[in-house]
Amino acid sequence: MSLKFYYDLMSQPSRAIYVFLKVTGIKFESKPTILGKLGHKSEEFLKINPIGQVPVIDDNGFIVRESVGILRYLCREKGIPDHWYPKESKAQAKLDEFIEWQHIGLRLPCAFYFKLKWLEPRLTGEKPLESEIERFQPLMLDSCDLMETFWLNHNKKFLFGNHLTIADLLAVMELEQPKLCGFDPRQGRPRLAAYMASVKSETSPYYDEANKIIDKLASMSKL
């Protein structure tokens, strides 16, 4: 098969691409690359991505890294319905505004909080550093608030209207991650809660499929 997809469902951007491929019906060959088993440090994978990160796609020998770049590439190449990433210039610029913001605006605080509180203690056996958590926790709360009060400050179903865009998939997967350490951004944020529910139902059953592993881990850590 021509499109190979390297991913780990523990990884937020990997899940965004997974749901995108499934919902749009793009056929792919699955190449699970499990970070916990150091799949991203294997010689074979480092040839594909010397930076050692997932997700990556290999489209008939053409390698594309970085989730946003992958999604934009697939939208151009694979005859995907226009609503996912509109060709109209201003609509595209508005989508890009969110997509470029979310790296440091949303992903960074949520992912660092997860890394400090959940991942690193499991890898090292040591307690997380309170000083670092104190740095990233307020940033995470601010960015969830900004989702509620700025990006979702309208009565639309999704970020940019009544149709899904690639921005929605990127956003929700980052927002799902901190539940692994007991933080649910939906709580106290009604718009965000309704929004995440809309994305989930629109992409069903792939949403739950993509989140199967983190859902299970989250319910285990509650016990």
Place this chain on the structure above:
Amino acid sequence: MTIQFYYDILSQPCRTLYLFLKLNNLSFNKHVINLAKGHHRTEEFKKINPISLVPFIEENGVILRESVGIMRYLCREKNIPDHWYPKDHKSQAKIDEFIEWHHIGLRFPLTMFFRVCHLEPLLTGKEPLKSDVEWSISGMKISCNVMENFWLSNDRKFLFGDHLTIADLLAAMEIEQPRMCGYDPRNGRPKLTAYMNNIRAETNPYYDEACELLNSISAKKLSKQEIKSNL
């Protein structure tokens, strides 16, 4: 229509956009937002841009934020030479790869060093935590090494060949930033040094114009108090 450009020249993505506008002869009106003086936190500013970040532009009543999104938009809308952001799908995907990496891969660690080791001590009057200092310096060095050993490993003039792309401007302006607090990523990194020289030569006099204030702050080797008043 003239572009309304809101910026602070000490901000990396603002300098990038400034260079891009100048190099492409796009006319714009300057609206200087002094972050150090908190101009972006005023009610008036928040009415135009509730997320309080620069740069942004306004044209025909439409506001656009985020340097990357703005440059992609201008490449589509204005008469911009193709090399800046090629229409060819594969070339574009390769440039996106760098651009999307750079936010957390380059910009974040370099900015973090600046915050932890210089800005926060000045604002709080407290010495930074040793663990924070170590963590931020090592993050910055790792990121500069990835530039040297991965992104620039094929010895081309610019990141994607003999012509400038929007990725080069973004990279160069982030790499200039930590000089303001005494760290020059060029040191000990010959490829990065040559690369930075190429960009400056290709984009002058605008490069030096965009970096003028940064250069004078770096040259003065300011005392902590002075850095505070300049930021």
